[in-house]
Amino acid sequence: MSSTTWIRNASWVVGWDAARDRHVYMRDADVVFRDGVLVHVGRGYAGSADVIVEGKDRLILPGFVNIHSHPTSEPLLRGLTEETKSRKLGMSTLYEYTVLVGRSNYTTTLAESQAARDNPQIYQDDDARMAAGQIAMWEMLKSGVTTFVDYSPNRAGWIDEALATGMRVCLAPSFRSGYWYTRNGHEVLYAFDEAAGRRAFDEALALLDQVARHPSDRLFGMVAPGQIDTCTADLLQDARDASRERGLPMTLHAAQSVVEFREMVRRHGKTPIEWLESLGLLAPNFIIGHAIFIDEHSWIAWPEKRDLGRNADSGSHVAHCPHNFVRGGVVLQDFGRYRAAGINIGLGTDTYPHNFVDEMRWAAILGKVAARDAHATKVEDVFHAGTVGGARALQRDDIGRLAPGCKADVVVVDCNHPMMQPLRDPLRSFIFSALERPITDVYVGGRQVVRGGEVLTIDVTRAGAILTAGQQRALERVPDKDWAGRTADEAFPLALETV
Template sequence: MVRLGQEQHPSTHFGRILIRGAYHEGTNTDILIEGNRISRIAPRIELEDEPAEVIEAQGMAVIPGLINTHTHAAMTLHRGYGDDLPLMTWLEDYIWPVEAKMTELDVYVGARLACLEMIKSGTTCFLDMYMHPKQTARAAEEMGLRAMISYTLFDQGNAERAALDRQRSAEYLEYFSTLSDRISFNLGPHAIYTVSGEQLQFCHEFAQKHGVKIHLHLSETQGEVEECLRLHGTTPVRYLERLGILGPNLILAHVVWVDDEEMDLLAKYDVAVVHNPASNMKLASGYAFKYEEMKQRGIRLGLGTDGCSSSNNLDMFHAMRLASLLGKVWRFDSTAVSAADIFASSTSIGADILSIEAGRIAEGALADLCLIDLNRPEMTPLTNLTSNLVYSASGSCVDTTIVDGRILMRGGHVPGEEEILAQAREVARRIIPQE
């Protein structure tokens, strides 16, 4: 057996990893990873002479890797730029002009920074929507994360752009088929106000034919709902039903402004919804996300950070805490949006939304998991691990991150992180106007 020490590279991979003595379900447990799966969970596992990396995990808790179901990864480069402005001023005068200057290489650098931040804060899989998706895929592939990456469609009723997006959808589908099993493809029509109804129907037909997901912003602001009523005579969810594109492969981000009948429709068609509390609050899009009402209807609810331009970090612990606290305060109900429910949205339910066999510490599950340092003030005492994770912890509590059976971070350090940070600073200095 090989014990992982300071002299050994954290990403060394023997095909077998033994996690020794991690806190799991109230007791200390050994977990054996073989290949990219959890093969055995037991109080004590002996390996005899077969090679394996052994991680001594006493004083640590093992949890499923967190799943961020709505990101714009390369927008890490926009962090802290254009804050505290009205939404349209922020978009039109700050974000869009910077994005117009970004090259494919810039997107790659920004996505690598995002991957680094996610690895260091315990996220093992993310659902992304941004330009130059090949570059985000390249970054995720190199960094070792699991990712579902959208090709963003944005035709605004322009027939030529719509035709180009249809052509590119097929080309990207073929390209992504050449990547590892960790990286998957989906379509990302941006929103109902930037994508025509005909193009949304194309996305539905394409997704049905090829078995991919659709990732769409919907009902994020009151203004979006009012515009939909003006243009289409109905509200956004009803508009999608009219188009015939509601279904279990549809993942909707935000969904703040919906009524009871619309939630019934989402449940009827098994549509998944992703809550993004940080960006909703920061951009003042709305705060009364109907988590409890959707959960009671059986709607699958994931959790996302959104992009760093509107949430400023990709720390899912931060997102979990905001989601639970916000869900309580606007209802004046301290029992609403429990820590257990929010943790499930960030792990097992997120995995179900993305159709991956992760989000659980279980034999046979994908080996996407984290070790949490329990010897920290914010994790002490350990009265309730889930409560500590949601209400107390931050990404800095993560000691080790494993994805697909490979150690990506050990002891809080990711190989090459200094270079990634330096490159990101250099690109940001070039594309962000200096005050």
Template structure:
């Protein structure tokens, strides 16, 4: 194993308590572990790489990582979501839900998404995809292939097939209803257990297992109780989306007689193994105390909710009371820098000032907070003995403006694609902004073809099966019927 040394004008180190900034700093690692962070390393080094005016820092941890060709962006300014076929109608359910993609296309979407994550400086991911265009949920065989893609690209991932015991659908009168299939949910949990036992720690520890039930409102009590027991048995993290919609809160309160977090507490699913996106709608201080006492972590995804005019009421107040925050992208773009920027600005709008939330709080959530949520003290930091998960962000971009503080410049004006190099487990997976082994133009063309297939599927799920092109309105109206004559896949996005 070679001993590699990295140099840059700025290095984010870790002093055992907090991130600290080294000017003209160095990071030295051998194999998968960091040996030195600071300045003036005097030992032997096989190769020095000087990145010049750049910020070397820990890789970002994304615990609601976009693993999809994102469908949430299709709702942008397209009217009532009930009419556009994102969630299935009663007639679609009666006809029998079906897969939108082939098995190969399902795996491709992860290759595309994982490339995007690496490109944006994310080194550890717990991916999320939509179940709306699936026949039911994810499968063991699918995720065996996904693990291979992650290992090939070199992305550190926490994986497992999503499972659920119910699905939501729209009635003809516009009301929300739910279809349940308990045996199918329990079969999904069995597949998740099998995957965990087969793949946890595989590929040199790069692939870790996780239990990933869909959402609190699509899981029966039995499914969640057995998930809780299996999490204890395997010491496996559990990610469960909750407190993300008023309709969810109302449903849980009606069915279970308590708030979503109160229900999770009864099920013993508020523990240090619990990773909970999104936490927007909580029952006041009682729910916060449940979170804090249980040791569960919230995964904050500010961008996807801001698009719909929703926001966490106070990131800073929750943090001050002891809630551990991680960050997630959830939606396109897979850019945690953008989510940090939105998170900071939204928090200050919601809090009415600058006193409660600092820029560093969001950066900590993307690094140290994510590591804590995973129970990992070897991730999210550059320190001796930590994993060599390292990113390099260029500080040369004109868009960054005059430099006054490298991290603040990146949070104010940076983009994920300012990341020019990435090392995961000591392996260089991206150099000069090029993810190893990935043909960007070919990847983008395949994604474009596949995305049109996704858009066409909205017609099947909508009432009366309207022409799919009528469901998606451009921001500026077309001057002629060009949109109907030229399907999206006929337009080369790279030409």
């Protein structure tokens, strides 16, 4: 049965000006959707509606598009990795610390990982992972995310779980040929099992084909090998071919650490971006997470400056996740320059929290810091990245904007919230002051998933306790996994001394 919702006379609407390819403020406008699709955005709706929502003192935004997240693992690291970084490994957490709590070896298929459950080297705590995912997705919905990429190892029941959130989900089942480890905290080594990587790749493609056949229009897929340094050239090229045959986007972690940059030079005599180019991966369907350590980054001291051009000329996109990196003192250099070079940027929540408005704020501020120029990256730029930029990276022209014919993915912000006052410039107040707090309602495909600030599709009341217990189980294993045999409290000291 057809149903029309009319957000009537909204004080502020961020609409889409297609001719100028940018978001614009509209005043006292109507936003109308029917059967999951926007049918009117602007003044003067003259039709009827089944549901009328008064828009006075409301700011109406397009739902946010989160193009990079690991919801079932990252929340487990809360309280551990914010400030614990490897000083001898380029201020990364990946090689020495994330592996202590996360799964150190995920080259496996579902069946293999089930069988390996009791192996202390393979962290596989399904209860904790499920709770982490629930909390992460709840955080995303609270902060206005309506579409997100779940870049994770395959898991049982994933499709049903994604559907239950009510969100638009891009399933990105990860696979790789090997994993990294360190024996001393200053050298990263790799263990490869190419056959296992192939099995996981085949399983990922089977899942993606299942997603493509699924009748729900809220599911789509992406080909998602893990990291540039953990995948063989053959696997990456076969993944590339599979993505193009299926018309799917593809992503890969690349240029994400100093260690990885040096490793690519050691193996191939090329920068990470240069090696991707030589493999034929850089293309308009390719998203680089995170393209920070390109040749001209100040921490690299490389004599050439060609990576930005390689990225831009190929039409590849960047998944920019500033909050994760800045906690290690690492920044993209810089958002404004990448954009000026012609690179499309989308945003992601690579770490906890999964607060997308906060991620936009980091992107805006760090864009200014890295450029030493307050005008280098502005709210319009990061809002574009968090909406249309992300949508383009995912090959979608029907999300990330409020325009007739697009999906009815809509966020309602209460302009009466004290942190939005005085209300002169609602988007600046939202991103610099209020963050997600004034978001009251979120619709995905016209269906309400947040009402009055409450997430309707996810019950997080139990998730926190399950996650805490799961993190405790993981921490008990830390001495067995840490190269130095440290306890969890030694490896991850608390912020303050306890007396």
